[in-house]
Amino acid sequence: MRIDVVTIFPAFFDVLEVSLLGKARGAGILDVRVHDLRDATHDRHRTVDDTPYGGGAGMVMKPEPWGEVIDAIAGPATEPQDAATDDAPLFIFPSPAGERFTQATARELATEQHLVFGCGRYEGIDERVFAYASTRGRVRLISLGDYVLNGGEVAAMAMIEAIGRLVPGVVGNPESLVEESHEDGLLEYPSYTKPASWRGYDVPDVLLSGHHGKVAQWRHDQQVQRTRERRPDLLAD
Ligand code: ADE
Numbered sequence: 001m002r003i004d005v006v007t008i009f010p011a012f013f014d015v016l017e018v019s020l021l022g023k024a025r026g027a028g029i030l031d032v033r034v035h036d037l038r039d040a041t042h043d044r045h046r047t048v049d050d051t052p053y054g055g056g057a058g059m060v061m062k063p064e065p066w067g068e069v070i071d072a073i074a075g076p077a078t079e080p081q082d083a084a085t086d087d088a089p090l091f092i093f094p095s096p097a098g099e100r101f102t103q104a105t106a107r108e109l110a111t112e113q114h115l116v117f118g119c120g121r122y123e124g125i126d127e128r129v130f131a132y133a134s135t136r137g138r139v140r141l142i143s144l145g146d147y148v149l150n151g152g153e154v155a156a157m158a159m160i161e162a163i164g165r166l167v168p169g170v171v172g173n174p175e176s177l178v179e180e181s182h183e184d185g186l187l188e189y190p191s192y193t194k195p196a197s198w199r200g201y202d203v204p205d206v207l208l209s210g211h212h213g214k215v216a217q218w219r220h221d222q223q224v225q226r227t228r229e230r231r232p233d234l235l236a237d
Pocket of ligand 1: 149
């Protein structure tokens with residue numbers, strides 16, 4: 001999978017060099033390219049923002065640098081019908097005003113060939129950038145949750161990790177992806193390892209019993225109980 005990231009803070013993405021995603025990059029499974037939006041500016045101050053038309057607080061990201069970077073990543077304009085196909089890149093603009101990112105979104109996006117994350121700062125990106133990007137590929141505005149971050153970088157990082165680990169070959173043991181929170185609509189069951197007794201806390205007897213059926217039942221009951229206590233909204237869904 002190819003992933004391009006457009007940002008004014010490329011250093012945010014240095015951490016993609018470590019851990020499982022770093023390994024996947026080294027192995028050629030993930031081809032991640034980070035672009036500094038300021039490299040597509042042509043003034044002495046490398047300006048990427050300006051005041052909003054219509055007034056109001058804050059600054060808006062100017063369209064011109066975005067246009068140049070989109071051209072550089074996606075190549076010349078395609079026919080409108082080609083931009084809408086699965087072969088065209090999928091542009092993701094992290095935004096608190098976007099659709100909600102969930103594990104289902106991560107699963108869906110893990111099947112894509114080419115994702116482009118456009119990280120906005122300030123009050124957002126000039127709206128015409130989204131229309132322009134849609135001449136080169138599909139466009140989605142996606143929110144990490146109902147809270148506001150200072151920019152799209154942290155949200156893009158979270159999405160890249162959630163998506164990247166579902167790309168075949170990134171996580172060594174794919175079975176470990178199955179029994180996780182949100183994979184079956186429930187929170188994950190509690191896990192324990194050795195020693196069986198630690199500072200007065202004991203591992204539940206059933207896990208030491210060797211009885212697979214009882215273990216599976218206990219884990220499922222724990223999932224339901226935790227989900228009811230911590231995330232009743234998931235049970236309602
Ligand atoms: N940018 C700022 N806040 C955000 C959020 N909650 N999700 C995605 N991108 C964001």
